[in-house]
Amino acid sequence: MKKILLCIFSLSILSTTTQAQNANRTKFIADSLQAYISRALTNWRVPGAAVCIIKDNRIVLMKGFGIKELGLNNKVDENTLFMIGSNTKAFTATAVATLAAERKLSLDDKVTKYLPDFKLDNKAATDLLTVRDLLCHRLGFQTFQGDFTFYNTNLSRSEIMSKMALMKAPYGFRTTWGYTNSAFLTAGEIIPKVADQNWDIYLKEKIFAPLGMSNTLGLSVAMQKAFNRSAGHTISDNRLMAIPYANLDNMAPAGAISSTAVDMGKWVMALLNEGKVGNKQVIPQAAIAATRQPQDIVGTNEHLDGSKNFQLYGLGWFLEDYHNHRLVMHDGGVNGFVSSVTLVPEENLGIVILTNTDQNNLYEALRWEILDAYLKLPYRNYSDAYLKEYKSYTAEQGAADKKLRDSVALNPRPALSLSYYEGKFTNPLYGTVNIQRGDNNDLDMRFEHHPKMYARLQPLGANRFYVTFSDPILGKAIFPFTVQNGKVTGFKLKVADFVEMGAYEFKRQ
Template sequence: MKRVFIFFAFSLLFTTRGWAQATGRSTFLRDSLDIYVNKALTQWRVPGLAICIVKDGRIVLMKGYGTRELGLQERIDENTLFMLGEITEAFTTTAFAKLEANKTLSLNDKITRYLPSFKLDNKASEVTINDLLTHRAGFKTNQGNFTFYNTSLTTQQVIDKIGHIKPVYPFRATYGYTNSAYAVAAEVIPKVTGRPWYIYLKESLFIPLGMNNTLPLSQELPLVLNRTVPHTIVEGRLTPIPYPQLDNLAAGLSISSTMGDMSKWMMALLNNGKVGARQVIPEIAIKTTLHELTGNQPSASTQENEQFGLGWFLQDYAGRNLVMRNGKVSGYSSSITLVPQENLGILIMTNTDKNELPEALRWQILDTYFNFPYHNYSDSYLDRYKANDANEQQVKRRMRDSVFLNPPPAQALVNYTGRYVNDVYGHVNVSVGEGNTLEMRLEHHPKMFVKLQPMGGNRFYATFSEPIYGKSAFTFVYQAGRITSVRIKVSDAVETDAYDFKKID
């Protein structure tokens, strides 16, 4: 899943403290980092964190903090696995750039050359590999994510359903992040190599780089002993949650890795693709992914001074080019940053999705290396996070208060029951639940249900059994003496738009 990157620290730097240099900032990593991180883990309620810094071709810092799972004393070491989320995209784009460097394909090739059945709002014949990898197909950020994320759909079913989605924006008019775009693009790889995406990544990147612990598919993570457990906040409490199943969107989300393996990845990228004397990744491929703004027209800019290239956000910071990526999926939040001019790489991984510490710590470390005056980014990010969370909780309290008044629904509960269908998602079933409630089951989320409590009229307070989908108000439509449809809304973190389902029985 993608949250649009808000370059909070960049504006903070200019509005709070200027560019004056500080004395002794280089001692932060040696003398203060442990205190800073341990305090931040408590404040953010993060069970475990891994941090790795590489500089000038060597590992400067590799350290784990906290624990792999809340309540257990299992320490995090250099081989402990975390899910990377959208950081996966950088591996996929590097694989494509490598194939282009070897003349196997061109990023400007039309997708339909390899996937003739691909459909996209009458624009399929124009869509290139590059359009999908730079998120310029016209979709709104996270459009379709409710249908695709952590569902039982296969990758081919995801691709088929994309043909039913109406893009919000004109083709190539603007940036709109969608995991499904990478799912489509990755299906080109077996067409040109004879190997699926995950096998090609293993053979062309992981094995040559010595990334022996890295897993390309989410289904593999629960089978490994040295792994973290995902966590989130449920009803104000930090709690472990099941591992998300993301292999239908694998090329954009599913990789899990370790500090040890990611140090090798960062050093190879910063060394123009070389590992020792071996050229594992062609230098031209590194240039394509790290330096060229492949989506550099104004329409591809997501923030001022920020561009999205091939799987990376590219940003100027105090005259230095930053190459960055955040990753966030159910139970995990991470960030990776490269500064090619400084030969510097920073990785932070956490095993909860309810924190922004990886971003805050990124800027803390960058400022240390750039010798900028000290500012506690974790505190600033936390203040903003708490303010936003308080607003969200207030909205939820208002909805819960409506439920506690025990208002009768406009119709007998049985009148809301039945089967509802949406052209993109598929169908859901509504039945009478325990007490004065309804229960909804969803076709492509077989392990999830939604509890619906009357709020008065035809509105119901919806609580998803999987926390990431949140809580919201569902509205049923009553026309011509019967219930005709229901509008379903999930958390904005999954998808911002609602889905309308038509009642069919």
Template sequence: MKKTLILFLGCISLITLTRAQGIDRSSFIKDSLDVYINRALTNWRIPGVAVCIVKDDKVVLMKGYGVKELGLANKVDENTLFMIGSNTKAFTATALAMLQEEKKLSLDDNVTKYLPGFKLENKAAGEQAIIRDLLCHRLGFKTFQGDFTFYNTDLTRQQIIEKLGHIKAAYPFRSRWGYTNAAFLTAGEIIPRVSGKSWEAYLKDNIFAPLGMTNTLALTADMPKSFNRTVPHTLIDDRLTAIPYAQLDGIAPAGSISSSVNDMSKWVMAQLNLGKVGTKQVIPMGAIQATREPQDVVGSIRHLNGETNYELYGLGWFLQDYSGHRLIMHDGGVNGYVSSVTLDPQDHLGIIILTNTDQNAFYEALRWEIIDAYLKKPYFNYSDAYLSFFKASIAREQKINKTLRDSVALNLPTAMPVVNYTGKYYNELYGNMVITQGENNDLEARFEHHTKMFVRLQPLGGNRFYATFSDPVFGKTVFPFTFQGGKITSVKIKVADFVEADPYEFKKIN
């Protein structure tokens, strides 16, 4: 009760302070941000957050809040590692732009010049695709198309690139923007062909080490070995729970880096100074500028404060207009983590926010609160606004799952004996899945390339089963089976939209 009251009174004083200041919100960062963040940790149920603000070549704030793992007293500090997910993409794009500056490649070179085996289902598109296409998501795929096959699997990088060539693109080549993680992997695999170093070694030698990012890890396999690291968390049946680290090294150039706000501050400082660290040009200015050139239209965004702005994509960066300021930004999300990196070059402002639960939008709310403070815009309290949307979404999801659990409890008969659903299934892109009979009338599905994951299938009656993935990131859903001639012929597999939006049809082969 006391703690809640203190946070509530702190919030009241924060709002009163900013209103009294009118448009002068310069003291929000110094006087009120700690209260704002600590209140949000409680309201959002976030174990730990790390925040860094860089302004005019100085670190204004660099601080950890909360704990590395729920239930333990290990506090987050400025050197604590978080997975940064797709904020990795800017590093990959910058590395390739650096190689362009060294005349070792051109971003307009055909992909097949360096990866002769690269193919797309659209043969002409595969032959015409250039490195730039890979780095700005314009191959014609839907956002996240194919990611169930590629995300957190045991597939090698080469296997993922080969499988990418079997996906039928949803749109004509270069006609639509669609976020494609496997394209960034493909781009990253060009680096060893021209530099003689693996993607991870090139980043370490040419970006991490020169910038002094001594604690940053390129590969997810190294995260559990680190001493000062967070643990990922998610909500399982409305309980915040620690979960295993995602294994993303097969698709590393798209999202495998782990870093701290201290290390990331050095990356952001270099970005704001067009590649310079002091008087030394660590990253060529031309490489920085190349990643910020608009390549494709993402769409328009309506902000909570009422503004409607454009959103473009450069190379590894989103480009957005906000109140007459050009923002360069990216978010990152993997199992148990979401983060954001934002650059406002016009105001020489950089913001880094790292969190160790994937069930929050506070990282986004905080970004806008900080930007608004520096742009002297009125206080909005984005955290509460985002939290309201988040709670409503969770409530809808819980209602759907309760309805499905209630249906399971009715013990409705299946269309055929449960044993008939067992057997081996195959999807042309993914590969094999095996369904076996578990306890009672439950089934269990296991996937060839997700060796540590299984799916519990509970009858809903007829040909439908309630599916619960053992890896909570993949969600809970319904698997419908199809019949022909009195036999089961296939099943549609659907995972959480966070992974991939469209279902996969697995055909029964025995």
């Protein structure tokens, strides 16, 4: 799943450059990059990372850095598993495009041809929806819409697809790009209808095994049993901590794959060689070409040097022009991990960056640092520039959160007795939550589809409550309750944008 944790929209242009590095920028890769990464891991508080660089069919760098888990002296190596999140999408899109190249389906087939019970919130969109639409995020939904309901929950794949009919699209069908993880799940569920194999088995037999990706795992449940695996980490209340692996198998085609620097290097090498491994055509060239054809305009991407470029989306890939070079790229993020994969086909260059914390922009900084070195662009020290913005952002968020906690510490009384806020509340998409008295002057919220999770609600005065989730990924929030005629009728739920950007209206059952 592509979860955009840190959105840095503008960064000041650095005036400092290193003349020696500018004179021969490729020396940065051989002479300075590993020291740069090691220093950046410390500055960003990233426990571990793995990096692979491929240039002209040659592995330039294949190395693990740091440790697999905080507090343990277990070093990351090139075969250590990381969850790759939404970098899974390129595998799903390539698998579907392969079936199209083999004429087992068409990308312009109607989805209902394979999933006759599938529905969106309006009949016209349902009738027009194609396989291609699923793979390029143009269903009319807001980015991440529905993910709080679907992501890391106990819903099955069929239940998620059924619930998509309850999602009210804020935009017209095919009018606006909106990143939709459940659409990629749906695309993945077409594979067994055509190939008579589940998504993960098809990927293993048609992509992983032929490419020699022997350590790559299709399902998140397998990560917990793997030997050489990294733990995911996050930062909560300024404390770096290891966290449980997310259960992503109900959304597997959107983001469940775990892989290594070695295996991802084999994937990238094949993609740069138009699907060939040696003389063997493993992935049809037509399938690779199909995934790189622009389908939608995402927006404008502004870079550290002030340049602005349109960002497009193909099938499972972002597409961008960067200093007259075409980039094929994607980021991925799930609980505890963020990663990036970047291809520059004309330069025969591929970059893989895997990290085991979801609170860093190092994965992005490294991409641009390596690209700029190969493209002979000035050195800009992206890591320090991004870190400065990150620290400023987190300081602002910390100060705002401290004000809320200080308000809670004053024990403000809610407008009504706490018993008035207790009970069951429902949302048409999510389902039911139950609120009951907790410890002291608090309320406790339990979730139908997050059975292991709870939230603590502390009064802020009036009908507002300060909310902390047991899962730190969901962040902290303020839940306002609505009151009519002296009775609590509902509340508004909001989780971190990392999970879902919109809010949910819950009504008393």
